Amino acid sequence: MPADLENNDDRGVSTVFIVDPDEAMTRHLAELLSALGAEVQVFTTAAAMLDAPGPAPACVISELELPDMSGIELIAALRSRQVRSPVILLAADGEIATAVKAMRAGALDFIEKPHVDRLLAWHVGRLLEHVTPGDRSQG
Amino acid sequence: MKEKPATVFVVDDDEAVRTSLRLLLKSVGLPVETFASAQEFLDQFDPGRAGCLVLDIRMPGMSGLELQQHLNDRHSIMPIVFITGHGDVPMAVEAMQAGAVDFIQKPFRDQDLIDRINRALEKDREMRGELRERDEIRRRMSxxxxxxxxxxxxxxxxxxxxxxxxxxxxxxxxxxxxxxxxxxxxxxxxxxxxxxxxxxxxxxx
The missing domain is CATH 1.10.10.10 (Winged helix-like DNA-binding domain superfamily/Winged helix DNA-binding domain)
Structure with a gap:
């Protein structure tokens, strides 16, 4: 087994993983979150993210429908590798039943596209503030 | 003193819903108690009783989400299954984030609701078991x-x-x-x- 995502406390301080095959979306999110001080890494498939070397990220933001698995399966895959990073799922057509399933699977949040910016910024701001207190970007 | 059996507490302002749920749950042998408002439930709430809560999310007066908050403030462990006529995703997510075990939309199949209620009762049993175990360990430590x-x-x-x-x-x-x-x-x-x-x-x- 490859020593990919490691579970350690010294985890990716301000790293945020974005998993979404939609390039326009990832470019937009990367800009948004970089402005908050996040070191963003973009992946287009779950497999690519799961194989990423280095410590676990501060947060994973994933589209619900990935080419190789669902975002809910991605949560299970991370947890089975002992990676505890919070996962936020984004969905184009959010259904209540799916949202409930995602939350039961342990998602931190389930946000309907396209209006994801405000909530994502809030979550990531909070998560990063937790690791680097007093380093919150203003405005 | 004998503990009361695990009970399904139904809170819904719609009398027709309360009646049909009472009949449905009785038909599968589950003890049921119904309440017409969140306040009515809260007034008699006893954290020591085993069971689960089937809670309408939108009600006049105290809403289901507000009742959930009150119960959380009281450190209740009673699992909550929300039912809703016209919920949306953010509402469902909020309820789940606040600790609900499930959230189901009307109309639902009877069996679907019963399955979810059974799962909630199972969770309640587990959590009560853990609490009892913890109390026992603390007793020994003392x-x-x-x-x-x-x-x-x-x-x-x-x-x-x-x-x-x-x-x-x-x-x-x-x-x-x-x-x-x-x-x-x-x-x-x-x-x-x-x-x-x-x-x-x-x-x-």
Whole structure:
């Protein structure tokens, strides 16, 4: 087994993983979150993210429908590798039943596209503030 | 005193819904109590009773989400299954984030609701079992002498008897005796078991 995502406390301080095959979306999110001080890494498939070397990220933001698995399966895959990073799922057509399933699977949040910016910024701001207190970007 | 059986508490302002749920749940042998408002439920709420809550999210007066908040404030562990006529995703997510075990949209199939209620009751049983176990571990810990508690603390930090003897300024033999007493009083069959119990005892309720 490859020593990919490691579970350690010294985890990716301000790293945020974005998993979404939609390039326009990832470019937009990367800009948004970089402005908050996040070191963003973009992946287009779950497999690519799961194989990423280095410590676990501060947060994973994933589209619900990935080419190789669902975002809910991605949560299970991370947890089975002992990676505890919070996962936020984004969905184009959010259904209540799916949202409930995602939350039961342990998602931190389930946000309907396209209006994801405000909530994502809030979550990531909070998560990063937790690791680097007093380093919150203003405005 | 005999504990009351696990009960399904239904809170819905619609009398027709309350009646049909009462009949449905009775038909599968589940004890049911119904309430016409969140306040009515809260007024008689007893955290010691086993069961689950089937809660309408939108009601005049206190909403289902507000009732959930009140119960959380009281450290209730009763699992909540929300039912809603016209919910949306953010509402469902909020309810789940606040600890609901499920959220189901009307109209639903009877069996679907029963399955979810059974799952909630199972969760309630598990959590009550854990709480009982934790209480028992704490009871046992409270019976340790101050010296035994010190030894317990050091042993579960992974320290060897020799090191503990040095720390407490006693003989190694004395540590061994205390350690054996701790294991016995705690009912631990191994060091790993003892460590698990200590972690459990320190967990917040």
């Amino acid at each position: 019976q340790l002498t101050p010296r035994e508690r010190e030894v317990l603390e050091l042993v579960t930090q992974g320290k060897a008897n020799k090191v503990i003897a040095g720390d407490l300024n006693v003989s190694q033999r004395t540590v061994e005796i205390h350690r054996a007493r701790v294991m016995e009083k705690m009912g631990a069959n191994s060091l790993a078991h003892l460590v698990r119990m200590v972690i459990e005892a320190h967990r917040e309720d």
